[in-house]
Amino acid sequence: MSDFDYDLFVIGGGSGGVRASRIASGEHGAKVGLAEESRMGGTCVIRGCVPKKLMVFASGFPEAMEDARSYGWDVTVRGFDWPRFRTTLEADLDRLEKAYRTTLTNAGVTIHDARATLVDAHTVRLADGQTLRTRHILVATGGRPFVPEIPGAELALTSNEMFHLPSLPKRALVVGGGYIASEFSCILNGLGVEVCQYYRGAQILRGFDDEARGHVATAMAASGITVQCSTDVLRLEKTETGIVAVATDGSSREFDLVMYATGRHPNTEGLGLQGLGVELGRQGQIVVDRYSQTAVPSIFAVGDVTGRVNLTPVAIREGHAFADTVFGGKPTVFDHGLIASAVFTRPELGSVGLSEEAAREQEPIEVYSTAFRPMKTAFAGRADRVMMKLIVSQATRKVMGCHIVAPEAGEMIQLAAIAIGMGATKEDFDRTCAVHPTMAEELVTMRKPVRIA
CATH class of the missing domain: 3.30.390.30 (FAD/NAD-linked reductase, C-terminal dimerisation domain)
Incomplete structure (x- = not known):
């Protein structure tokens, strides 16, 4: 009789963890357990790509209806019903989460709705105190938005909260210059919000082709978004009518909402990795080899928690490659060298x-x-x-x-x-x-x- 409760225990129910679990169990016959402390589906499904893309769709209709008039359609727009959209959005996310759970259950994966931490190289502990022994551990806990420590930081929101606003603001400040910040600037602008975007660098969308990102920045400005580069926030101050952002350029401007999208950090804190021999990088990311294996042979990691390429399809491919390698007898390496990406700005x-x-x-x-x-x-x-x-x-x-x-x-x-x-x-x-x-x-x-x- 085996000394192990599972062949594989996965910590994290996002895209990478779910794919690895499903392939290891459903295709390769491994006994798999998975722990998720929040909602199944992770960042992408619950608080990332999926709800964001639906908001992108919603934000594009005002422009589309303006064009419709030019094409001869008698269109009357009476405004945007945010509560109605949000209710439909939340119902759709509930549907997707249920689908993820059904997929895992049908593949034979045992789901634990609890936080899990590592005890040693073959043991995990659930939040209720239960300990489970496993041959292999896969950490797929993803990442979280980062807000710098400035006075008034508690007044800011992140992308996590943007899908659940009680109402849309009239004036919004988006801080950051990456794809998340730029996408939300365009979304809010399309929904009728007056948007200002601060970025401390010289141009938004760093890392993309200069000509391409310049083209996007020009289009954003033409749509009415105020993009202020070489500008950062020194502090945020609450007032009776909003939030004042005091900036490095000496300006003070009031907004109804301030959203930070200044990077993401891996979710490795409090997992119990310290002392086990698992190497962490400068940002807390788990260091792995090309097979997603850590310095501890039984512990692996995939997705954003590794800080390689933080994209949902990458986490999925890494999770699949891990399962094929460890449980399918097919050593598989995912090539991070040529990955297409899209920024859903306008x-x-x-x-x-x-x-x-x-x-x-x-x-x-x-x-x-x-x-x-x-x-x-x-x-x-x-x-x-x-x-x-x-x-x-x-x-x-x-x-x-x-x-x-x-x-x-x-x-x-x-x-x-x-x-x-x-x-x-x-x-x-x-x-x-x-x-x-x-x-x-x-x-x-x-x-x-x-x-x-």
């Missing part, structure tokens, strides 16, 4: 591969880029522009990067990622017949480089 930014700046540091390149007014909104009289950009190796002719700023850029970049992942050359793009009339046809009709570097 317009969206889709990106895969290297930015122009990063590619130029590696080797001589050619840059193909175009910006134009798309047919749909040009007809409606809007001045917005979209951008398509390819980075090409001079030596191999391979497309090293693709960057799209346009409505539905996320949908387009997913397909471009397949071609680039297969090693497509510029000539492969050139001999692909265009689909006309579409925005995406510009990806295969750019013939002359705009820059050679």
